[in-house]
Every structure is written in C-alpha cells, then in structure tokens.
Amino acid sequence: SESSAVLEPLFRHIDQRQNDFVQRLREWVAIPSDSSQPSLWGEVERMLHVAADKITAMGGTVEFADVGSHELPSGASLRRPPVILAQFEKEPKKATLCFYGHVDVQPANKEDGWATEPFNLTEIDGNLYGRGASDNKGPVLAWLHAIETYLATKQEVPVNIKLVLEGLEESGSDGLEELIQQRNDTFFSDVDYIVISDNVWLSRRPALTYGTRGSTYFFVEVEGPKIDLHSGVFGGCVQEPVGDLIALLGSLLDHRGKILVPGIYESVAPVTEEESKSYQDLHFDLEEMKQEIGVECFLQDTKEAMLMARWRYPSLSIHGIEGAFSQPGSKTVIPRRVVGKFSIRQVPNMEPAVVEKQVTEHLHRVFTRRRSPNKLKVSATVGAKAWVADLKDPQYIAGRRAVKAVFGGEPELIREGSTIPVAHNFQELTGKSVMMLPIGGHDDAEHSEKEKISRYNFIEGTKLFAAYFYELSQLQQSPQKM
Numbered sequence: 001s002e003s004s005a006v007l008e009p010l011f012r013h014i015d016q017r018q019n020d021f022v023q024r025l026r027e028w029v030a031i032p033s034d035s036s037q038p039s040l041w042g043e044v045e046r047m048l049h050v051a052a053d054k055i056t057a058m059g060g061t062v063e064f065a066d067v068g069s070h071e072l073p074s075g076a077s078l079r080r081p082p083v084i085l086a087q088f089e090k091e092p093k094k095a096t097l098c099f100y101g102h103v104d105v106q107p108a109n110k111e112d113g114w115a116t117e118p119f120n121l122t123e124i125d126g127n128l129y130g131r132g133a134s135d136n137k138g139p140v141l142a143w144l145h146a147i148e149t150y151l152a153t154k155q156e157v158p159v160n161i162k163l164v165l166e167g168l169e170e171s172g173s174d175g176l177e178e179l180i181q182q183r184n185d186t187f188f189s190d191v192d193y194i195v196i197s198d199n200v201w202l203s204r205r206p207a208l209t210y211g212t213r214g215s216t217y218f219f220v221e222v223e224g225p226k227i228d229l230h231s232g233v234f235g236g237c238v239q240e241p242v243g244d245l246i247a248l249l250g251s252l253l254d255h256r257g258k259i260l261v262p263g264i265y266e267s268v269a270p271v272t273e274e275e276s277k278s279y280q281d282l283h284f285d286l287e288e289m290k291q292e293i294g295v296e297c298f299l300q301d302t303k304e305a306m307l308m309a310r311w312r313y314p315s316l317s318i319h320g321i322e323g324a325f326s327q328p329g330s331k332t333v334i335p336r337r338v339v340g341k342f343s344i345r346q347v348p349n350m351e352p353a354v355v356e357k358q359v360t361e362h363l364h365r366v367f368t369r370r371r372s373p374n375k376l377k378v379s380a381t382v383g384a385k386a387w388v389a390d391l392k393d394p395q396y397i398a399g400r401r402a403v404k405a406v407f408g409g410e411p412e413l414i415r416e417g418s419t420i421p422v423a424h425n426f427q428e429l430t431g432k433s434v435m436m437l438p439i440g441g442h443d444d445a446e447h448s449e450k451e452k453i454s455r456y457n458f459i460e461g462t463k464l465f466a467a468y469f470y471e472l473s474q475l476q477q478s479p480q481k482m
C-alpha cells in the first residue's frame, strides 16, 4: 500500500539508527536540567541550547523567546529560561503540526534510592533508566529523530513542523501562557494541530490521551522564634512551628484520601452513564500495579473507581516540609521556621483561583483555632487548569491510524492524572486542536527514583511519530477513512 511504501524505509532507518538515538538520549539525560530551584536554571539553559543546536543542525530555525523574570525571595529578579520556538521550512499546501515538549526535569539524587546514577542513562534488561528518560527528554528526542529520519531517507516531511520546547514545565510553566497570548497571531497563526507527548500509556497497549488534571501547588509557612532552639531548654515552653504545621497539614485529608477543605468538591461534574461505561474496556490491572509500586491495597477496590480517582476527581498530596530536621541521626532541635508543601490536582470545571481561596481560608481557620503565637503565611503557584479534548477531533483519527501502522492494533483512549499546564492554555488561547500522543510505558515511574523508558517504547515511539506525520498529511485527502 501507499502507506507501507512511505513508512517501511523510515522504520528500517529507525531500527538501523537505534543505538545512535539511545546514545543521544544518554547525552541529554547527562545534563541535570532540574528546574525546581532558580539557582539550578543554568543547567536548564544549557539543555535548551543543546536542543536548539540539534534543531539548527537539522535545518530548523530557532528563536529563544523571553518569558519574563522570576522574583527571588531577596527581591532581586532572575530571567527565566527562555522558550524555544522553532520551525522548519514551510510549504503552504501542507498542514502545520506544532509539537510541544519540555527539557527540564524533576530533582534527582542518588541518595533518594536510585539503583543507578540518575543522570547517567543506564540500560538494564531493555530499560533505559535515568531522570528525564521518559519525562520528557526521550519523547522530545523521538520527535526530533522522526524528523531526522525523513531527512536522512530523503523523503519530504509530509507536514510543516513547528516546535515549542520549554525548560520550566516541572515547576509550572511560568510565563508560557503569556508567550502564547503574545504569539497567537504570529507563530501560532498558521498552526493546524498541536501535539504533546508528555505522559504514559495506561497498560502495555498504546494510547491516545484526551484529558489531564490541573494543579495548584501550595506553600504553608509557619514561623516562630527567631533562632532554632534546644528542645531540652525550650521544649514545653514555646509553641513549636512544626507542631502547628503538622496540625495544618493533618486537617487537609481524611484517612481515605478525601479532601476536607470545605467546598472543594462543589464544581466536580457528576459521572454520566456514558462515562461510566468508558472505563470497562480499559486494561488496568490493580494487582499488577500493587506489585509494581509495592503496596498492599489501594484506597479504591475496582479498576473503574481507581481510574476515576486518578482522572476525574481532585486529589491532594503532601510533598514535604522544608526546614524540618530530615537528615539521618538524631538532632534535638526545635526548628524556627518550616514550610509545608502540598498540591491539589484539579478536574474540569474547577477554577484554580477558587481552590486557592478555599484552601487559604481553611488553613487560616484551623490556625486561628489553635491560638498559636506563630506567624502563618499561605501562598500558591502553578494554578494550572484541567484539559479535556474532543475525541472527534481529526487528530485522533490520524493518531489511531499511526498506532495501527506501528503496533498493529487500536489505541486505548485514556485520560491522565498528572498535569501539563500548557495543554489547557493551548486549547483555550489558540483555539487549535490539541492531542496527546504518549510513548512512555505504564511502568516508567516518572518523578520517582526508578524513572526509565524502555528501548522498545523509545524506538517504536519514534516510528509512531514518523507515521503520525504521514497520517496527518493524509487527513486532508481522506478525512473519514478509518
């Protein structure tokens, strides 16, 4: 068939080059582009330059777009890492696909329990372990390798390509929403489709993703004495900030994971019959998942209930306490100032600004009841809304065809519990079609000390993207053909 004639040489080339592609991923993972703290943004910038050089070497043009500054606690301001806006030569008759990805990563230290060095991509039993391997350097490279494959095999890329690559996704994509607004009538004006590959499959089957949850990240600061104190001297005499903070954090959730902040579930949409049915055919094995992450039980007993908890209900997770003694050994200290960190995943219809107000008021109410002399400060970042796409969008037709061409079966249609802050912004601000085409495996353990992408997913994922360019270009010719 025509599609095999186009795709077979591409797939062959990808197979032949797979070791080079893995080596390039190794080079990218070696850059510790952790965006969680402004003091580390130098490495994020270095990573953006490496990505830009790759795009330029392939014939693309790159602009480093400014996304403003971040105000430091000292009052000084620091320029945020720029966003790459790139494009390849344009042919007006072809559709234009814009790919979004990020090259920053979550923090990673060997001491967190990594069996391998987090920034040294290590292959074990066909899995490539390393921070950013799946989230999101592997998929970003797979898109670039798909383009490279067309060029190397002297085939015309069948769609025009634009890229948006950022370095602050893991800390909330600050400044990107404003950049999209500014460039709506220029960079984005001729874009037909936006595609994101920053999530994972639900099972061993490939998937297309049509929804993500939003997120707001909270900081609860409790400040007491002006210096840390000896607990033998002042224990029992001062109201301890850690005690206040634990009471505040303890007021957020019940023992079954229900959020106790008044009003938080108010706007959550009821489950329709159609939605209920949509979970039945999905492959998700609770027992296997228990084994994988090492827990005896989940808070839900059925696949349907667990997927709903993950995709369509809000959740609250406590991430840590800054300033509390956390090293090994015993230190009999009363910390003077502690900051609790937690986030709330939000679902369609929930407004981050409303959630922020509800949480702030709740924490102040609980704190007032304690009559503590300490000072409480609540602040929030990220404020990302949930995203849901229309499955009738033509991108999903091209996505299904590309999955069939590479994997030989139908994709699962899934949602995602995590957040890609820009997904909602792209859809709302540009009005363009947005789809997620993941290549990460269900067990990639993103954000954990076991993050990996399998060689299979990385290489077959590259083929998927190459096939996707082709299938997208075919839509204009035969949009209804399945």
Ligand SMILES: NCC(=O)N[C@@H](Cc1c[nH]cn1)C(=O)O
Residues within 6 Å of the ligand: 135, 169, 170, 171, 172, 198, 199, 215, 216, 217, 343, 382, 418, 419, 420, 421, 446
């Ligand atoms: N792969 C997407 C991802 O991991 N996104 C982050 C974004 C985020 C949310 N709050 C702070 N950062 C995620 O945790 O979902």
Ligand SMILES: [Zn+2]
Residues within 6 Å of the ligand: 102, 135, 136, 169, 198
């Ligand atoms: Zn990501």
Ligand SMILES: [Zn+2]
Residues within 6 Å of the ligand: 106, 135, 170, 446, 447
């Ligand atoms: Zn992430």
